[in-house]
Amino acid sequence: MRRFRHAKIVATVGPASASPEMLRLLFLAGVDTFRLNFSHGTQDDHAKVHAAVRSLEADAGRPIGILQDLQGPKIRVGTLAGGRLDLVAGETVRFVLEGGEGDKQAIPLQHPEIFEAVIPGQDLLIDDGRIRVRVGGVEDGAITAEVVTGGPISNRKGVNLPGTLLDLSPLTAKDRADLAFGLELGVDWVALSFVQKPSDVIEARGLIGDRAGIMSKIEKPQALERIDDIIRLSDAVMVARGDLGVEIPHEDVPGRQKELIRACRLAVKPVVVATQMLDSMVGAPAPTRAEASDVATAIYDGADAVMLSAESATGLYPVEAVSTMDRIIRSVEGHKLYRSIIAASQPAEEETPPHAVATATAVLAEGVQARAIVAYTTSGTTAARVARKRPAVPILALTPSRETSRRLSLLWGTHSVQTDDVDSYEEMTENAARHARDEGFAKPNDMIVAAAGIPFHTVGNTNNIRVIQV
Structure with a gap:
């Protein structure tokens, strides 16, 4: 099941969308990753949604990402x-x-x-x-x-408290209990709320290890002061504009959004733009023009994914909200100015062989008018390096890891498939051609370009490009 767009959609699950039937409708409408918001609902509620998504994944034959969003140390007044x-x-x-x-x-x-x-x-x-x-x-x-x-x-x-660095762990006692529960379930991503400094991410990494990807939510001005280190230590970033827009002036949020997207793209880390993207659709079947423009701006900026919050969790029109977001993304990506705007925001290339090979793969694929770029990847790094270039050619990521295939459902332009690992150059070529054909990317005699690391089974060693005729 292919998505004919590059940017991905994250949807929050809540009372309006928690049933297996509604989850299926949302997936068919375009959801790539489902968000479980642990600020609301019980662990049992989230376990039922997790099981329903995994059942849906098995029926659809496509990896679906699950994001656990921890509540974090939210400061509140007491009872009045x-x-x-x-x-x-x-x-x-x-x-x-x-x-x-x-x-x-x-x-x-x-x-x-x-x-x-x-x-x-x-x-x-x-x-x-x-x-x-x-x-x-x-x-x-x-x-x-x-x-x-x-x-x-x-x-x-x-x-x-704008501008005040608080001596708070990003993980409360509730968060630690929820995190242990989520990791036991097998969530793919864990979102850390109210990250202030790099050590917050390090603390979470000590608990999570490699059992899930860490997504740092940027919603504190203090995080912006150490953003390069936070991005480097994270596996992904969320531009959480709700609390961020409270703590910094509203007029500064759009510029910060662009800076964060660019920094994440440079660092080869997926970035999600979130909060109030189609907020009026909580109670209306269509968005405002400003909201449509807001989603479009995130896509023009090169975000990996855009997220729905209350629109899909508690709103009256969750399916319509997802469908609207899907249409906006496809319209932007099909616009005549999209490619030139994306190219203009291309970050400077890092002078490392893996990045150079990934860039060359994207350029070569466009030059020979390939139908797809096939990225062999164990950890997801090869696919991410190719996606960093934002090529016009779709990326087919082949991985032996079920966990990696699910996490890649958040990565720009990437269609992931779990497959057996390959041991030889010939097997790599045959496997790439077969999956490109079976997944609907290429027909006989079409060209594809494969990127891989040689020797095989080596993580992060993107060093080989092969042009293949199907």
């Missing part, structure tokens, strides 16, 4: 008297470390790391930035602040 407070601009409020149901002089904020980090003059943003208060004084177990932008707050609303 009557469940709500109305803050008025100019008034003074007080946050306390200890307390029961809070009023304006004792709003519970049970996060000691905040009390250790904030200083007078800094702002606290509540409820995705709708409410802004400015710290006036910090004492033992209490913060006094002036309300700058007022409005209602209710129980458990989130709190952001």
